[in-house]
Amino acid sequence: MGLTSNKVLWLAIVIAAVLFIGTVWLWPRLARQHWRSVSGRVGLLLATQVALFASVGLAANQAFGFYASWADLFGTETGxxxxxxxxxxxxxxxxxxxxxxxxxxxxxxxxxxxxxxxxxxxxxxxxxxxxxxxxxxxxxxxxxxxxxxxxxxxxxxxxxxxxxxxxxxxxxxxxxxxxxxxxxxxxxxxxxxxxxxxxxxxxxxxxxxxxxxxxxxxxxxxxxxxxxxxxxxxxxxxxxxxxxxxxxxxxxxxxxxxxxxxxxxxxxxxxxxxxxxxxxxxxxxxxxxxxxxxxxxxxxxxxxxxxxxxxxxxxxxxxxxxxxxxxxxxxxxxxxxxxxxxxxxxxxxxxxxxxxxxxxxxxxxxxxxxxxxx
Structure with a gap:
């Protein structure tokens, strides 16, 4: 799927929504002061934020046309x-x-x-x-x-x-x-x-x-x-x-x-x-x-x-x-x-x-x- 594909954008939004709901649902279970619980909270917060930023970035790219493809985004377009x-x-x-x-x-x-x-x-x-x-x-x-x-x-x-x-x-x-x-x-x-x-x-x-x-x-x-x-x-x-x-x-x-x-x-x-x-x-x-x-x-x-x-x-x-x-x-x-x-x-x-x-x-x-x- 291409960088400007609507499917990519909606997939990122769905992942962000699932991670947000999962964070709210699992937060009480990770409330203990144990390294596993702390690591779980940090992991959920980090994953949710990454998904949110990816969704916003993809939406902004769709709106403003900064990059046309993944190769364009990562600087590998040289042909x-x-x-x-x-x-x-x-x-x-x-x-x-x-x-x-x-x-x-x-x-x-x-x-x-x-x-x-x-x-x-x-x-x-x-x-x-x-x-x-x-x-x-x-x-x-x-x-x-x-x-x-x-x-x-x-x-x-x-x-x-x-x-x-x-x-x-x-x-x-x-x-x-x-x-x-x-x-x-x-x-x-x-x-x-x-x-x-x-x-x-x-x-x-x-x-x-x-x-x-x-x-x-x-x-x-x-x-x-x-x-x-x-x-x-x-x-x-x-x-x-x-x-x-x-x-x-x-x-x-x-x-x-x-x-x-x-x-x-x-x-x-x-x-x-x-x-x-x-x-x-x-x-x-x-x-x-x-x-x-x-x-x-x-x-x-x-x-x-x-x-x-x-x-x-x-x-x-x-x-x-x-x-x-x-x-x-x-x-x-x-x-x-x-x-x-x-x-x-x-x-x-x-x-x-x-x-x-x-x-x-x-x-x-x-x-x-x-x-x-x-």
Missing amino acids: QGVVVDHSVHGSGGPLQVVSTSEVPGVRATRPERGGQIQKVDIVGRRTHIATPAYVYLPPEYFQPQYRTRTFPTTVVLTGYPGTARSLVDKLNYPSTAQRLARDGRVQPMILVMLRPTVAPPRDTECVDIPGGPQTETFFAKDLPDAVLGHYRAGKRPGGWGIVGDSTGGYCALKLAMHHPRVYAAGAGLSPYYNAPIDPTTGDLFHGDAKLRHRADLFWLLRHEPAPDTSLLVTSSREGEHNYKSTMDFIQRVRATDRTRISSIILDSGGHNFNTWRREIPPTLQWISGRLTDH
Whole structure:
């Protein structure tokens, strides 16, 4: 049974309930001051607490999509896979469609009515980074009257560790984009949804690590090339945007600032503004001061020419730790002459899916207004 299986969750809940009832029932019998009785009480309490924590942890993982599998949880996911191109245009692009499915929450079975989710495997030509992703194609993509049209494209990133699937069925990006397009509030867009953790279990913070994964190059060059080689995605400057939450939000802002000719707009939901160094990241910079400075978005604004791009940041006055740094970032960007800044500031909201679901519809409207349609 998989980590995200409902059977695993219910089994953990049942075990926790049985242990709790058993503890209450057996406690009087273990009341004696004897080493066996004491050991029994300790064992029952320990087992009950472990079962309770496991139940809560499994439920939280189901709700927030931190880990997709047991291998993902224990850091043993290392397989790179082999990509076979199935491009509809016959061009050699490093993208393989693994499966297709309907858009969750949309009552339509035909793709020209309800759009389509494609699970894909991508391998970077330059970086050789391999990662799974989900691609949302809007209904218009399959309609005859749009057969020659290219579509604006938005890359959507999770936080760390995160799972790409959570962007589809937890944060509801595809169904939200489709509803907004149907109401005329956004233009039909392709969404490319994946996690920034392209070298699991390491958190690379979208950095080109010396001697390690070239994550920034993957997102700035390999990913757009793979998508452009397979789909009718916009090729003109201004046709691509990028959105992310938490770690993905930091990556989205940084990629838009570092590569404004690739990403015309970048939105960070609950982002931070500098790459941390901790046990999940390891040594990202290997003593390279220039690389370390460029990972700091405040340093970029102070020392390099302002990029010609549009940025959106979000936070909450209560519940988010990034509120002060976000307000500082807004003021710093406003002092530049080329970078444009917008914000969504909630009165309250934590660092969680519920908050981001409140911010995603206006974020998609914002990014749609900044991308060329074809």
